[in-house]
Amino acid sequence: MIVVIQCKDQIGLVAGITGVLATEQLNIVSLREHVDKAANRFFIRVHIEQETDSLALEVKLQQVLPPDAVIKVNPLPEKKVVVLVTKEYHCLADILIRHYFKTLGAQVQCVIGNHDTLQNICQRFDIPFYLVSHTQKEKEAFEAQLTSLVDKYSPDYIVLAKFMRILSPDFVARYTGRIINIHHSFLPAFVGASPYRQAYERGVKLIGATAHFVTNELDEGPIIAQQIIPVTHSHTSGDMMKAGKEIETSVLAKALHLVFEDRVFVYKNKTVVFE
């Protein structure tokens, strides 16, 4: 059983929480706690050996915690996700494979693409695919179609698996803290379009990929995970893109794993990640 809590910091929080657990005869296998002193913010993740009544435990924990505490006891074992894609296959295919073999830790409800390139791979895995083209319509109309589809599924998270359209503040606000993106650079280097071309022209010796929550600022949301891969003078911009796809796939997989196991807390514009 997992307990995760975020609240303002004060003396005695861990004692209060673990006191409740001890009274319930629950054994702690692993505990991670962090306080952001500057933000006066408290984060804890407790892995408990036994199972118990989640709701009852949550009530008891609430009594020893400040009123602003966000408590999750035994959070959903399988998150529900909708995946948005454009044309590139690598991140989506990795998600579909893990989903098919039940190692994703989430249920892929559907895939929405603004191109139909990835329809066939979804069909092969019996995952509903919806084409929502962005052409010949206003952004508002495009996003209305997206939200109408997304809302039908009420997903816990929306994963942008190389979805190459910029979402409006309204769309982002509708799903605050629930949209995860993979950006093809080591943020904050190379914000925006064509990061591999930028990297090639700058002559960097490493390229990166960043998984982050989406906020209204382009590529400025809280970072979940980052990874790099070495490149040399012999890499063209196209070679960098190819090499980059490997780490994009890998870092998005890692970020999803962390989020789906409730190891990621978001606050201000940062994350606390208990790996």
Added chain:
Amino acid sequence: MIVVIQCKDQIGLVAGITGVLATEQLNIVSLREHVDKAANRFFIRVHIEQETDSLALEVKLQQVLPPDAVIKVNPLPEKKVVVLVTKEYHCLADILIRHYFKTLGAQVQCVIGNHDTLQNICQRFDIPFYLVSHTQKEKEAFEAQLTSLVDKYSPDYIVLAKFMRILSPDFVARYTGRIINIHHSFLPAFVGASPYRQAYERGVKLIGATAHFVTNELDEGPIIAQQIIPVTHSHTSGDMMKAGKEIETSVLAKALHLVFEDRVFVYKNKTVVFE
């Protein structure tokens, strides 16, 4: 202030410990806990914002813990160390530099070499250097000279910074859990002598280095930290040795840092490391 505790596991340990801290009005900045279920062993490291009377706190903690608990409250801020060397400079020089600029987290009391190669560098840093040659004498006599010197300094730790003599079980037993070695391979690959030659002949694509506590089994003690570096077909065995020195230096520095900050617990033949 730091509190580290190791004991057998039971329900309520964290509640007991943090209850004591809360009663004392101590605020926890960061807490790491781990239970080895197989060994039924409990490990905790608590970083506390305030300072308080260490001895008094230790007594209070003892009352809520099982009798076998090993408790350290506010452990020594600066460990005392004796360094043993042979001829290679890289690990020793790194230690001397960090010591000189007060970033080692330990006080280097003296250096003992079985060759005089590194005497001059020690002198340049005003560190006593003792030559204890192993030639023309029995191992017993050699080690008697070593222990007599070491014991004069009562060090907390003995660091084997590329000391190329195998120590006897008696010597090791005398300083149980206090001898740290750097082995020039990714253990358990290439145990024993000439690991770089072995690596070269095997045609590996990565070489490694391992920092570990010394036990009676050659290169079999609890591992603290490991690191690797890529190599290619173009590396001769000598090139591998050169590349290896870089990670030997780096991994020993990291291991010492972890040990000196009381982040490493030893039990059975393993370590728990709260980085």
Added chain:
Amino acid sequence: MIVVIQCKDQIGLVAGITGVLATEQLNIVSLREHVDKAANRFFIRVHIEQETDSLALEVKLQQVLPPDAVIKVNPLPEKKVVVLVTKEYHCLADILIRHYFKTLGAQVQCVIGNHDTLQNICQRFDIPFYLVSHTQKEKEAFEAQLTSLVDKYSPDYIVLAKFMRILSPDFVARYTGRIINIHHSFLPAFVGASPYRQAYERGVKLIGATAHFVTNELDEGPIIAQQIIPVTHSHTSGDMMKAGKEIETSVLAKALHLVFEDRVFVYKNKTVVFE
């Protein structure tokens, strides 16, 4: 166009080879050369801007090279491969995905499993799957069935994508230098079965994976690529296995990419890899 040559070393080889290319008005984009002095062996890979008649060029190159030279001009752009599997999906699925999206650099002719666990995923990608069970029959009979199937396809390479049976010397000899295996450890550490259990018990801080050509010595063939991933005390043997699967997938993909692009030379028990 790519030219790769291996032969015994002597003075003037590069001059001879590039002289032929210059006479043919061929421009070299990238050239990698290596001599193993100990083995007196010469290796070269030349990337040429233009295309030309491969056979004619090979004849001309032969004239400036020693008789033992193995020359490949413009080697097969798409290798043919047969994949052998048992129950674990991760390496196979990665291969199937890359194959489906035409980024594998090879044609997957069929998959052979000694269990039927992975039949369904093959069907979803329209790849023939053959069940060849090893139970209730002699090893000889089992391998006879394998070779009969394999030979029907005349593959360039046989990929053991987590195939958990040890192949006999006869089988290996039949496909010398053409069988690629992924071993779930950082060879030569943890040869043989249950490397993750061995790694867990040893308390290592890194685990590895190794892609190598198969020879008669178990896990002793020429290494193509290796990779590692950090682990901690909190990883059970099962967690290590999970973490390991990620790098097994990644390192096998990398090794296949290198082999399929003719970047790997094998000699004695080693490889020369021009990345």
Added chain:
Amino acid sequence: MIVVIQCKDQIGLVAGITGVLATEQLNIVSLREHVDKAANRFFIRVHIEQETDSLALEVKLQQVLPPDAVIKVNPLPEKKVVVLVTKEYHCLADILIRHYFKTLGAQVQCVIGNHDTLQNICQRFDIPFYLVSHTQKEKEAFEAQLTSLVDKYSPDYIVLAKFMRILSPDFVARYTGRIINIHHSFLPAFVGASPYRQAYERGVKLIGATAHFVTNELDEGPIIAQQIIPVTHSHTSGDMMKAGKEIETSVLAKALHLVFEDRVFVYKNKTVVFE
């Protein structure tokens, strides 16, 4: 013996060069060649087994190369360097240690600091240290003092080992392609001052360091080497700075090693590095 050549690309260059070597009965141990197609630029580095008359060979090579060719035959085995520092010790100390043990591949002629913090460590290694304070004087006067000192030594390279003053275009122009800097971020992220504070505030999960040649654009010169180290939410900006120092030291050491072994070519705003 090493030969390095840079010139505009044309057909037959490798044949011409290696033809000269073969005629001279010189054996090539290792050869790396690269063509930047976009820039139509040719780069080669040849490692030759034997020694021969450098000047004579250079003349013969010039005859088979375009007039713009920059040829170095058997370049200086030991470069001469002047090191500029401010207060941080880690990069300088690493250089001094390698220099003292004759593994730097260069001769440290002197150290110039705009503070006297590092005077003592230089004295311990018998390296001349000059204090050139930047306070209470114009930048022009400050740099005049620097150049006057530097020019006295005619160094091949000027190493900015955490020198925290921005140099004027005039100063940079005086030593074009000969000034190497270590920047404490993964360029182009976090250009300019306080990169660790920027990194902390952005909540990144990796921090980096970049060694590069200095040009007039701040932190915009050709990159030689880059490296990263993972960080977490528990790193304060100060912790990031500490962690960063480790890779700053390591990446500057690597870059210097590459430059001193004549493995780095500069052109436009990039490098070709034959590792």
